[in-house]
Amino acid sequence: MHKEHNLTKNQKIIFDLIDKSPQPLKAYSILYNVQKKGIKAPLQVYRALDKLVEIGKIHKIESRNAFIACHNSSCQVAKATAFSICEICEKVTEISSTGLSKYLANFKDKDGMKYSKYNLEFFGLCKKCTLK
Amino acid sequence: MHKEHNLTKNQKIIFDLIDKSPQPLKAYSILYNVQKKGIKAPLQVYRALDKLVEIGKIHKIESRNAFIACHNSSCQVAKATAFSICEICEKVTEISSTGLSKYLANFKDKDGMKYSKYNLEFFGLCKKCTLK
DNA sequence: TACATAGTGTTATATTATAACAATTAAAAA
DNA sequence: TTTTTAATTGTTATAATATAACACTATGTA
Numbered sequence: 068m069h070k071e072h073n074l075t076k077n078q079k080i081i082f083d084l085i086d087k088s089p090q091p092l093k094a095y096s097i098l099y100n101v102q103k104k105g106i107k108a109p110l111q112v113y114r115a116l117d118k119l120v121e122i123g124k125i126h127k128i129e130s131r132n133a134f135i136a137c138h139n140s141s142c143q144v145a146k147a148t149a150f151s152i153c154e155i156c157e158k159v160t161e162i163s164s165t166g167l168s169k170y171l172a173n174f175k176d177k178d179g180m181k182y183s184k185y186n187l188e189f190f191g192l193c194k195k196c197t198l199k
Numbered sequence: 200m201h202k203e204h205n206l207t208k209n210q211k212i213i214f215d216l217i218d219k220s221p222q223p224l225k226a227y228s229i230l231y232n233v234q235k236k237g238i239k240a241p242l243q244v245y246r247a248l249d250k251l252v253e254i255g256k257i258h259k260i261e262s263r264n265a266f267i268a269c270h271n272s273s274c275q276v277a278k279a280t281a282f283s284i285c286e287i288c289e290k291v292t293e294i295s296s297t298g299l300s301k302y303l304a305n306f307k308d309k310d311g312m313k314y315s316k317y318n319l320e321f322f323g324l325c326k327k328c329t330l331k
Numbered sequence: 332t333a334c335a336t337a338g339t340g341t342t343a344t345a346t347t348a349t350a351a352c353a354a355t356t357a358a359a360a361a
Numbered sequence: 362t363t364t365t366t367a368a369t370t371g372t373t374a375t376a377a378t379a380t381a382a383c384a385c386t387a388t389g390t391a
Contacts, residue, residue, distance in 0.1 A: 207337085207338060207339090208338095208339090209338080209339075210338090238340095239340080239341085240340070240341065240342085242339095242340085242341085242342095243339075243340070243341095246338075246339085247338095250337095250338090264347095
């Protein structure tokens, strides 16, 4: 069982926007989209994003500096993430493969170091773009 | 067999700096360090970095916006990278595990999409920092 | 040599992200 | 309920990261 997080007003506005978006959103595009709701400054956006990432409601796509809602019920905390990214249309999909997550969660390097967190980004062509 | 890349003057200056560094370097810290060698503008640094990444001599640590030399003889091209990152001291190590790279190179998602490239970043505590 | 390609130097600017501080709200403890 | 503590907000300013555009130069190859 995990703690329910009651989002604050700003967090909710920003989460809803990201959650409705089919593709990852960048911070300043979020800012632009929520200005009519009273969120005026970058910092207000970044603070909400930080919190949402921390509690696992969204993930950051590091190679794109963009944010996507978590659609993987098993990752309530942002500690184990994997995405596929199409290099043409930039479509991003969260990968939920039990095999992959088990493999990575148990991976140990040569020093026996165990990791508490990972982020994996695959790049390639999505189905649509392959056919073009 | 892979093509030898003859680095240009700027590329060489910047690669040498990164190669000598025990930890990843950020673009503007590189700029600061090579100004005495005549490289004066950010763009000169970024262009060299882009090329070096493209030919696989260095890798970008996406979560840190920093660059590290490739010390993995098997990845002559920047298409399959894995790193461990200590969240305290920020030490970054390139992981070269045949098992891991085979597993990821062969990974297919539910749609059967095959990837041409991936980047994996593990986070945790390095040995030193665990003992503290 | 002539051509094509890649790299250079430069100025300006775009994009992404955080510092610092005062005020406010929410949650938990007394 | 009151207190007090922590988290969040609003705001201005600024830092850090990265690219656009353009004229020029070097290099490799036919």
